Amino acid sequence: MTRYVMSIDLRRCVGCQTCTAACKGANATPPGVQWRRVLDVETGEFPDVQRIFLPGACMHCATPPCEEVCPTRATTQRADGVVNINYHLCIGCANCVMACPFDARTIVHKTHFSYGDQPLPSESIRFDPERVAVSMKCNFCKDRIDEAAATGLTPGIHPEVTPACVNSCISGAMEFGDLDDPESNVSRLLRETQHYRMHEELGTEPGVYYIWNQS
Amino acid sequence: MKNRAKRIADLVAPRQQRNWDGRAASNFIAGGAGGSLLLFAALVGLEADATRTAILLGLVLIGGGLTCVWFEIGRPWRALNVYRHFATSWMTREAVVALAVFAAGGGAFLTVWQPLVVLAGIMGLAFLYSQARILSANKGIPTWRHPRSVPLMVATGLAEGAGFLACVASMSSSLISIWILAGLIALIAGRAVFWKSYLGGLTADGAPDAALKVLGGIDSRFVVFGHVLPALALVAVLAGMPGRAGLIFVAGLMVVATGWFLKFTLIRRAAFTQGLAIVHSPVRGRGAGGAAAKPGWTAMIGFKA
Numbered sequence: 172m173t174r175y176v177m178s179i180d181l182r183r184c185v186g187c188q189t190c191t192a193a194c195k196g197a198n199a200t201p202p203g204v205q206w207r208r209v210l211d212v213e214t215g216e217f218p219d220v221q222r223i224f225l226p227g228a229c230m231h232c233a234t235p236p237c238e239e240v241c242p243t244r245a246t247t248q249r250a251d252g253v254v255n256i257n258y259h260l261c262i263g264c265a266n267c268v269m270a271c272p273f274d275a276r277t278i279v280h281k282t283h284f285s286y287g288d289q290p291l292p293s294e295s296i297r298f299d300p301e302r303v304a305v306s307m308k309c310n311f312c313k314d315r316i317d318e319a320a321a322t323g324l325t326p327g328i329h330p331e332v333t334p335a336c337v338n339s340c341i342s343g344a345m346e347f348g349d350l351d352d353p354e355s356n357v358s359r360l361l362r363e364t365q366h367y368r369m370h371e372e373l374g375t376e377p378g379v380y381y382i383w384n385q386s
Numbered sequence: 387m388k389n390r391a392k393r394i395a396d397l398v399a400p401r402q403q404r405n406w407d408g409r410a411a412s413n414f415i416a417g418g419a420g421g422s423l424l425l426f427a428a429l430v431g432l433e434a435d436a437t438r439t440a441i442l443l444g445l446v447l448i449g450g451g452l453t454c455v456w457f458e459i460g461r462p463w464r465a466l467n468v469y470r471h472f473a474t475s476w477m478t479r480e481a482v483v484a485l486a487v488f489a490a491g492g493g494a495f496l497t498v499w500q501p502l503v504v505l506a507g508i509m510g511l512a513f514l515y516s517q518a519r520i521l522s523a524n525k526g527i528p529t530w531r532h533p534r535s536v537p538l539m540v541a542t543g544l545a546e547g548a549g550f551l552a553c554v555a556s557m558s559s560s561l562i563s564i565w566i567l568a569g570l571i572a573l574i575a576g577r578a579v580f581w582k583s584y585l586g587g588l589t590a591d592g593a594p595d596a597a598l599k600v601l602g603g604i605d606s607r608f609v610v611f612g613h614v615l616p617a618l619a620l621v622a623v624l625a626g627m628p629g630r631a632g633l634i635f636v637a638g639l640m641v642v643a644t645g646w647f648l649k650f651t652l653i654r655r656a657a658f659t660q661g662l663a664i665v666h667s668p669v670r671g672r673g674a675g676g677a678a679a680k681p682g683w684t685a686m687i688g689f690k691a
Contacts, residue, residue, distance in 0.1 A: 181668035210398050214667055214679040221667050221676035225398075236525040242477035243467040262467050263460020265405035266477050269524035272660040274397065278405060280460055304460030367665040373525050383666040383675060 174233075174252040174350040175311060175326065176378040177337070178357050178366065179226050183344035186211060186224030193339035194228075197312060199297035202285050204277050206309040207336045226345070228336075229254060229275040229309040230369065230377030237267035237276065245306070252350075252378055253311050261305035268306060272370045273377070276308045311347075327356050350378075362386075399682035400594035400661035402654075403527060409458035411653040413451035415646045418517050418539065420447025421510035422547020424491060428507025430551060430566060433558075434498045440554050441495045441503070444510060444547075448487060476523055480516035487513050514543040521653075528593045529601070529656050534584040541580040542645040545573040549616075549641030556634040567620050567634070574620075574641060578613040581648075594658040594682050601656050604648070612644030658682075 186209050194200070194207035210225045235254045238246045245261035248254050268276045282303050284290040290298055312334040319325065319332040326332045327348030337345045348355035357380075365384040368377040420443070427440035456462050471478045490506040493499070518539035521530040529535070548570045555562050585601060616637035623630045623637075661683070667676035 181664075182670050208397065210662060212398055212662075212664060212679060212681070214664060215677045219676070223664055223667055223676075223679075225662060225664060227662060236523070239474045240477065240520075240523050242469075242471050242475040242481065243464075244470045245467070260464070260467055260470070261461065262464045264455075264468070264477065265410075265459075266475075266520070266524070268405045269403060269526050269530070269657075272526045274526070274659055274662070278460055365666070369663055369665070370660060371665075373660075375525065381665075382668075384669040 172351050173250070174378070175231070175316065175347065176252070176350045176357055176380065177231075177311075177334075178346045178360050178380045178382055180344045180346075180360075180364075180382040181223060181225070182382065182384075183342040184209065184224040184226060185342050185344075187341055189339045189341055190226060190336035190345065193335040194309070197335035199294075199299070200307070201279050201302075202283060204279060204307070206275075206277075206307070225381075226336075227273065227275070227369075228379075229271075229311075230273050230375070230379045231309075231311060232378060233376035234374065236270040236272070236373075236375055240266045240270045242266065249313075251316070253313050253316065254308075255310050255313060256306055256308065258299075258301040258305050258307070263304045263306065265306065271308075272373050272375065276306050278304065278306050280304050398662050400528075400596060400658040402596070403657045403659060406653060406657070407458065408650075408654065409454040411650050412454035414517050414521070414539075414653055415451065415649045416447040416454075417451035418514045418543030418649070419546035419550060419642060419645065420444040420451070421487065421513035421517075422543045422545075423447065423550045424487070424510030424547075425507040425514075425544075426547050426551045428504045428510075430555075432551075432555065436554055436558065437498055437503060438495055440551055441491055441506060443550060443554070444506075445488065445491045445495065448484065448510075448513060452484060476516050476519040480513065480520060483509055483512045483516050510547075514540060514547075518543070526660055527657050528660060529588060529597045529652060529658070532584065532588050532591065532593070534580070534587045535652075538577075538580045538584040539649075541573070541577040542648055545570075545577045546642045546645040548573045549638040549645070552634050552638030553642075556631045556638065562630070562634060564624065567624055570638070570641070571617055571620050574613050574617050577645070578609060581608065592683060594661065595684050596682065597656045597658040600651065604651055608644055608648055611640055612648070616640045 188209050190207050191205055191209055200206055207228045212223045212225050214221050231252055231254045235248055238248050243260045243262055245257045246267055263278055265278055284294050315332050316326050324332045330338045333347055337347045346356045346360055348357035361380055363386055364382045366380040366382045368380055423440055423444035427437055456465055468481045469478055487509040490502055490509050494502040494506040518536045522536050524530045552570050555566055619633045619637040623633050661681060663680040665678055669675040
């Protein structure tokens with residue numbers, strides 16, 4: 172079996188938002204929509220404070236609540252763990268948006284572009300009307316992952332078949348790979364470090380691990 | 387810079403959901419009351435005309451709520467796709483039950499044949515329950531996913547249906563039996579118990595501070611206008627006070643109006659997202675990790691720091 176997950180080393184992230192920009196470039200998301208974002212969080216009380224950069228997106232949960240509530244089967248979980256949306260089936264009811272504890276889903280009801288109603292040439296090439304008024308979110312760049320089967324390349328190792336955000340990370344904070352493969356980058360990192368998954372108490376078993384210290 | 391900082395903070399802390407507006411809320415507001423009204427129309431056994439009126443009102447409420455939702459969804463012409471996931475989606479189940487409600491309710495309205503009236507009542511109850519489960523399945527909204535939200539939604543739906551029935555029955559004094567009044571008082575008391583239980587559970591188990599503030603803010607108004615005053619009016623009727631039809635009508639109306647107020651508050655005003663959390667701050671260099679953080683939450687129960 173294959174279970175694609177991501178690890179994010181909070182010690183390494185510098186909050187540069189390159190992953191956010193790379194995601195926008197790779198997936199042509201509309202203005203104001205970020206499938207991958209980096210939040211700037213301050214913790215503690217003065218003078219004992221700390222600034223943390225927290226990259227977030229769809230967690231591709233093992234038991235995704237969005238998939239459970241979706242009335243149309245537009246949201247499904249693939250055999251490799253990627254949670255995907257079929258835009259042709261989605262009715263834009265927003266039930267999945269409410270079910271997601273990670274605020275990872277967005278619905279844009281009206282078409283708008285970077286500079287008003289008219290698209291830039293680059294936007295008009297990549298504009299997908301099927302993504303208007305339906306739910307959308309990070310899909311781990313599934314088209315790239317799917318190329319792995321044809322090319323024999325390994326997601327997480329070869330950039331051609333690795334999510335754009337991971338490829339772009341300037342500090343090497345993000346890793347991607349198969350959790351069921353003990354020799355994958357992610358499996359090795361998780362063995363060597365202390366990590367957590369967000370909102371584990373909700374039982375969704377997120378597929379994104381936040382590394383915070385060495386073992 | 388100020389605006390940018392505000393936007394980032396908004397994403398970290400719980401924020402009021404904006405995807406389900408008044409149209410979605412209307413489905414829960416009207417649909418729950420309508421389903422419950424069908425149930426009580428079957429249970430109480432009114433005269434044929436009054437039964438027809440109650441059934442018609444129940445169907446109009448359910449149909450009106452569903453129509454509001456249809457206007458809200460992003461792709462309304464694909465609405466029939468809603469029937470594709472009966473296995474786990476309570477929204478699909480609600481849609482399936484709605485078909486049964488209209489089939490049985492339509493037949494019951496035309497014939498007032500008791501088995502059909504009873505079937506419509508059962509389907510009405512199933513519709514109300516489905517709506518309660520739709521809310522509780524949404525793990526992203528802490529005030530909805532709390533296990534006590536289901537009994538609260540069912541309790542307020544039942545009270546609203548009974549309140550509507552009392553209004554219908556008050557049109558004809560011969561229809562008002564002591565059992566209807568006693569039943570309505572019991573449902574009012576039940577809703578008060580479930581409300582307090584829900585609020586207590588939410589406070590104990592943890593919810594976004596902003597949501598607790600909203601719900602705490604309506605507590606006294608909801609209890610007084612939705613429970614104390616209607617119950618006093620009904621007790622006065624039982625005690626033989628003159629103007630019983632008017633008192634029953636007003637009491638029923640207050641139960642319905644406050645139930646709708648509660649549902650609107652739950653679905654729009656108190657529906658804050660989970661927000662994000664940092665369970666462990668990163669350990670950088672020689673320093674130690676900082677404090678855990680869950681912005682917008684005071685209660686940290688269930689939070690593994």
